[in-house]
Amino acid sequence: MKKTILFIHSAGPQERKKGSSNLSAYLEKELRDKFQFVMPKMPNPENPEYVLWKNQLEKELNMINGEVILVGHSLGGSVLLKYLSEESCNITFRGLFIIAAPYWGLDEDWQSKDFTLQSSFEGNLPVIPNLFLYHSRDEDIVPFKHHKSYAEKFPQATLREIEGRQHLFHNGLPILVNDIESL
Template sequence: MKKTVLFIHSAGPQGPNEGSSNLIAYLEKELSDSYRLITPEMPAPEEPKYDQWKHQLEKEINKLHGEVIVIGHSLGGSVLLKYLSEQACKLTIRGMFILASPYWGLDDEWQLNDFILPHHFAENLPPIANVFLYHSRNEKIVPFIHHQAYAKKLPQATLRQIEGDRHLFHDGLVELVDDIKGL
């Protein structure tokens, strides 16, 4: 039986070669033998609103049963963290993988109030066996300081600091695939 992976994409256009599309295609190719990748279209990705994304995420989570792996890319990661810290979750989360996610409220450029996490969000997360954080050191879209802020709040997380300036991971992310398969 294949393991279930729920992937929540980034904000912005999600067409071919845009947003998370190439990363999703890479994961589908690399994981298809043993994993079922669920990649819902999130509402209005070019003008995201937390309530809309929360509602869609809730619908997707309610379709799932048993043990799952969750991946959030950029905005998708911050939405996953906010949702899981504010809502009861009946699933067993085997692993949570957060890629290049903004830490809303951290600095002047990242101030969408809908997405700001409560100060003690980490204490309200359900038990998650494995947490991984990925971020490029020289990233231009979401500065590396956001990764460092999450690392402080989630000291149990395994940190993957990626060389370079990738945000969309168009060519994939070998470390992510290895970590998923290593669970």
């Protein structure tokens, strides 16, 4: 049986060639022979609310059997971290891959009660043997300092600092494919 990759997309429009659509299509194309993909459309992505995304994520997780690889892009990464640190689930997670995720509450430009993590959230995460963080050094949507904040919370994580300004990774992220395949 193939392992499942659950991909949680970014906020904003998700139509073809927008938001996380190119990145998720790239991952599915590159990995579909080895993995089953679950890529739900999250509720109201242009005006997201955590409780709605949490409920959708919970629904998706309840339908999956076996080991799961979680991939969260931008807001999707923030939602995965918040959910995993606040809720309990009886699933074995093989890996957690967080791409260009905002660290809510980091500074005045990134405030959201809905998405802000609890203090010491990292101690509440379930055991996940493989944690990877990806971020472009010069991107202007979610500044690189967010990546550095997560890196401080997760000294065990593999850090992938990408050259350039990419946030949406329209042409894919080959190193992510390699990292998933290496599990």
